[in-house]
Amino acid sequence: MSEQNLRSHVGPYFGEFGGRFVPESLIAALDELEATYNTAKADPAFAIELAELHRTYTGRPSIITEAKRFAEHCGNDVRVFLKREDLNHTGSHKINNVIGQALLTKRMGKTRIIAETGAGQHGVASATAAALFGLECVVYMGEVDTERQALNVARMKLLGAEVIPVKTGSRTLKDAINEALRDWVANVENTHYLLGTVAGPHPFPTMVRDFHSVIGTEARQQMLDEFGFLPTALAACVGGGSNAIGLFHAFLDDADVKMFGYEAAGDGMDTPRHAATLNYGRPGVLHGARSYMLQDEDGQTMESHSISAGLDYPGVGPEHSWLKDLGRVEYRGISDAEAMDALRLLSRTEGIIPAIETSHALAGVIKLGKELPAGSSVLINLSGRGDKDMETAGKYFGLLDAAKAGN
Amino acid sequence: MISQTSAVLKANKAAGNGNLIGYFPAGYPTLDESIEASIAMCQNGVDVLELGVPYSDPVMDGIVIQEATMTALENGFKLKQTFDAVREITAKVDTPVLVMTYWNPVIQYGIENFARDLAAAGGAGLITPDLIPDEAAEWLEISDKYELDRVFLGTPSSSPERMKTACDLSRGFVYAVSTMGITGARAEVDANARKVVAKVREASETANTAVGIGISTADQVVEVNSYSDGAIVGSAFVRAYADGGVEALVAKTVELSARLKN
Numbered sequence: 001m002s003e004q005n006l007r008s009h010v011g012p013y014f015g016e017f018g019g020r021f022v023p024e025s026l027i028a029a030l031d032e033l034e035a036t037y038n039t040a041k042a043d044p045a046f047a048i049e050l051a052e053l054h055r056t057y058t059g060r061p062s063i064i065t066e067a068k069r070f071a072e073h074c075g076n077d078v079r080v081f082l083k084r085e086d087l088n089h090t091g092s093h094k095i096n097n098v099i100g101q102a103l104l105t106k107r108m109g110k111t112r113i114i115a116e117t118g119a120g121q122h123g124v125a126s127a128t129a130a131a132l133f134g135l136e137c138v139v140y141m142g143e144v145d146t147e148r149q150a151l152n153v154a155r156m157k158l159l160g161a162e163v164i165p166v167k168t169g170s171r172t173l174k175d176a177i178n179e180a181l182r183d184w185v186a187n188v189e190n191t192h193y194l195l196g197t198v199a200g201p202h203p204f205p206t207m208v209r210d211f212h213s214v215i216g217t218e219a220r221q222q223m224l225d226e227f228g229f230l231p232t233a234l235a236a237c238v239g240g241g242s243n244a245i246g247l248f249h250a251f252l253d254d255a256d257v258k259m260f261g262y263e264a265a266g267d268g269m270d271t272p273r274h275a276a277t278l279n280y281g282r283p284g285v286l287h288g289a290r291s292y293m294l295q296d297e298d299g300q301t302m303e304s305h306s307i308s309a310g311l312d313y314p315g316v317g318p319e320h321s322w323l324k325d326l327g328r329v330e331y332r333g334i335s336d337a338e339a340m341d342a343l344r345l346l347s348r349t350e351g352i353i354p355a356i357e358t359s360h361a362l363a364g365v366i367k368l369g370k371e372l373p374a375g376s377s378v379l380i381n382l383s384g385r386g387d388k389d390m391e392t393a394g395k396y397f398g399l400l401d402a403a404k405a406g407n
Numbered sequence: 408m409i410s411q412t413s414a415v416l417k418a419n420k421a422a423g424n425g426n427l428i429g430y431f432p433a434g435y436p437t438l439d440e441s442i443e444a445s446i447a448m449c450q451n452g453v454d455v456l457e458l459g460v461p462y463s464d465p466v467m468d469g470i471v472i473q474e475a476t477m478t479a480l481e482n483g484f485k486l487k488q489t490f491d492a493v494r495e496i497t498a499k500v501d502t503p504v505l506v507m508t509y510w511n512p513v514i515q516y517g518i519e520n521f522a523r524d525l526a527a528a529g530g531a532g533l534i535t536p537d538l539i540p541d542e543a544a545e546w547l548e549i550s551d552k553y554e555l556d557r558v559f560l561g562t563p564s565s566s567p568e569r570m571k572t573a574c575d576l577s578r579g580f581v582y583a584v585s586t587m588g589i590t591g592a593r594a595e596v597d598a599n600a601r602k603v604v605a606k607v608r609e610a611s612e613t614a615n616t617a618v619g620i621g622i623s624t625a626d627q628v629v630e631v632n633s634y635s636d637g638a639i640v641g642s643a644f645v646r647a648y649a650d651g652g653v654e655a656l657v658a659k660t661v662e663l664s665a666r667l668k669n
Contacts, residue, residue: 021510021537023467024573025584028564168473169463181466186588188564285511285537286464298486299515300463 006252006328012202015325017318020201021285022181029188034203036107041210050100054214057132058088058095061218064226064379069349070362074369079377081231083219083247085384086354092384093215093243094125094196100211102129105192112136112191116180118145118173118239119310119357120152121384122196127161129194137161140179142172145309152388170303173239173313177287197240198317201288205317212246219379220250232376233258233368236383237360238331239275239311241320243383248329258330261320262364264306265333275304277316278324278331291318307336307392310357310384338363340396343386355384356392408554411531412455412503412579416615416636419454425667426637427628428617429453429644429660430507433492434461434484435475442495444648444656449502451657452664456496457534457639460489460508467509467536469591471642475649486512490528497529505556505579507534518545522553532556532579540576547576558582561607561616563599574611580636581607581616591642593621596631604635628663638663 011018020030040046054060062084071080085093105113113135117123123139130137139156143165146153156163169175177200184193198205198212223230234251236244238261251257266274274280281292286301294302294314306312323329334342339356342363347353354362358381365378372378386393394400419426429448435441449456461476461484468476493504506525513521513533525533532555538546540559550557556579561570563584573581585600586593600618607616618631619639631638640663647659 019542020539021542022539023536023562023584024539024560024565024569025562027539027569028562028566168470169477174464178464178466182469182589185467284514287466288537295511295515297515299512300480301511 007249011206014205014319014322016283017289017291017321018202018205019290020288021290022201022288023185025185026188026201029184030201030203032108033104036104037203037207040104040107046103050103053099058099060088060214061222062087064219064222067346067350070346071369073345073349074366074378075372077374078369078372080365080369081223081377081379082352082382083215083379084382085215085243086352086358086382090121090125090128091387092121092125092355093212093246093381094122095128096214096246097196097208097211097242098122098125098129098194101192101194102133102135105135105194106133108192110190110192112138112187113194114138114140114180114183114191115194115196116140116173116176117196118142118176118312119308119355120145120149120156120388121310123161123163124152124155124159126194126196127156127159130161131159138183139163140166140176140183142166142170142176144171145173148392149309149388150391173309174301174315181287197242198245198319199240199287199289199291199315205289205319208242209245209249209319212242213249215243215246215381216248216250219247223379229377230254230257231379232372233260233378235260235262235361235365235368235378236381237262237311237357238278238316238320239264239313239357240315241317243381245317245319247381252328259328260364260368261329261331262334262360263331264308264311264360265335266305266307268335269333273305274333275306275312275314276333277314278320279333281314283321286315289318291321292316292324308339308356308360310355311360332364334360334363340393342366343393344397352382353386354382355386356389358383410556410579412505412556413615415454415503416580416617420636423669425629425632426454426617427452427664427667428455428457428637428639430457430459430639430641431644432459432461432472432476432479433489434479434482436478437482438484438488438492441479442492444653445492445496446499447653447657448644448660449496449500451660453502453660454637456502456504457507457641458489458492458496458504460486460506460512462509462512465509467589469589469642471645472590475645486516490524493525493528493530503531504529505531505534505558507536510535510538519549522549522555526553526555530555532558534558534582536560540572543576550578560584561603563603565606567606567610570606571610574607574614577614579615581614582639583607583616583618583635585618585620585622588620590620596621596627600631601634625663625666629666632667
């Protein structure tokens with residue numbers, strides 16, 4: 001297997017994965033988006049405008065924090081570094097892609113954006129960009145998720161977005177994407193679908209990856225400048241896979257840098273209640289692309305399960321499927337319980353409360369560190385902050401009951 | 408090869424009649440009832456049957472069809488029962504039966520397996536709402552091998568080049584999407600419908616085209632037939648069945664087809 005030149009790969013296909021499996025009604029819009037994106041990519045003014053927004057609005061570059069006390073729990077003599085995407089405006093990596101696509105929306109002369117959201121992070125980022133650029137914004141969110149992420153629903157509404165709870169199917173992220181696609185088919189003339197992950201039909205997987213690749217590009221240079229070496233391994237959580245590909249992409253051709261993606265194992269890898277698509281799925285077509293997905297023998301999409309709304313998705317971006325089959329990235333599962341323990345551990349050792357999604361990567365590194373040789377280093381994408389998860393975490397750890405009891 | 412679907416559409420038009428293409432989901436509410444309902448539609452005025460395969464993520468369908476197909480899945484519908492339904496329907500009526508299916512179930516069953524079993528059951532071909540010609544290389548080859556119809560979509564936003572591809576590669580008819588939207592009844596079929604049909608005519612002198620999405624009344628069926636080769640009705644039939652069973656479904660079929668026949 002050659003590990004060279006993986007970085008230069010673009011869609012529509014990643015090996016046998018990717019493509020465009022959508023109704024003909026959307027093809028003209030996808031072609032327009034692709035053309036607009038290609039023009040923008042070749043236009044230095046676009047890069048300057050995006051970089052300036054990231055500097056003055058997003059808060060880029062995000063810093064790297066060495067997590068020394070947390071690292072004590074990750075095996076012997078392993079250094080752990082956190083790429084702090086949680087410090088971005090709106091609290092996660094999602095803003096990187098949203099700002100980029102909002103600029104493209106303006107270029108296309110469209111006035112309305114729609115978005116799907118699971119944990120609410122992408123919805124909040126989309127609502128934020130809509131406010132900044134004066135766009136109408138509708139966010140589709142599974143009804144189950146509106147309940148477990150109520151705080152983010154309030155944030156989106158405060159920002160002026162309309163939030164539509166999706167009551168069909170499993171009432172989670174998968175169904176929110178279906179509903180957003182239906183809206184897009186009907187309103188494609190004035191509407192851009194601001195897809196929030198590296199899934200969907202071409203050009204989304206390539207374009208969203210490119211907008212997030214700033215994470216790894218910055219981190220790689222920061223590691224070299226501040227510490228003088230590249231990490232032994234990278235770690236990130238994987239639902240659709242946007243934060244993971246954002247970190248991995250700049251390092252894909254650094255053959256010595258190992259990469260680990262952590263999927264949600266829900267109740268556990270030995271149970272049927274999980275969202276470990278790359279571990280337990282098989283290739284199929286979902287939401288416009290060919291990729292690994294959780295499905296039954298008839299090709300019906302299966303429901304995924306995770307305490308984390310952002311990882312509770314039975315599909316995954318096509319580039320991840322390709323990287324898995326190439327053996328370039330290893331994908332592992334982390335249970336709800338392991339993730340929640342890691343969330344608490346990072347909070348108590350570093351004073352950083354991570355998102356539950358991100359906590360899957362942290363839990364992964366607690367285990368991974370013990371497999372790595374002494375002197376190794378791991379760079380984790382700290383993709384989001386945990387403020388939105390206080391209700392879930394409060395219940396999980398019994399903190400809310402304790403507060404009520406006056407403890 | 409001669410497409411059975413195309414032959415029916417052309418014969419009716421040549422006789423001065425119109426065409427009504429009716430959708431019903433396999434397995435809704437149960438397999439047996441869906442077979443009974445489909446046969447009743449064919450015996451009461453539907454010229455081509457569009458038998459839907461229930462699928463977990465039907466992005467082209469509105470709420471009426473979504474709810475019906477979810478009911479079918481909840482009641483235990485299995486993909487291979489599609490072929491049982493086709494076999495039993497075609498044993499009773501001569502109406503061409505096209506299967507409308509999202510693409511993942513076909514991939515998982517195996518494209519060739521699916522084509523072979525569909526042909527063996529007497530099915531006429533496939534309507535594939537989320538398979539564009541660009542991704543259909545394998546299906547083009549296999550549908551030729553098993554002499555099956557393949558219906559691709561043409562839409563108001565399709566470029567002339569794409570419309571020509573849809574016309575050249577479709578067999579049976581081109582599904583003219585009347586409006587930018589998903590399935591479901593609309594008060595007025597968009598003026599876009601005429602434009603789409605005109606685009607098909609520009610792209611091809613021979614391709615049949617039937618108009619779908621949003622058609623629910625006899626007036627719409629007649630109007631659409633005045634400039635195209637047929638009207639496709641789905642949600643209105645499913646809603647009729649949901650409200651009043653086979654009796655209401657037959658009444659709706661008669662109502663929508665009555666003015667098409669001389």
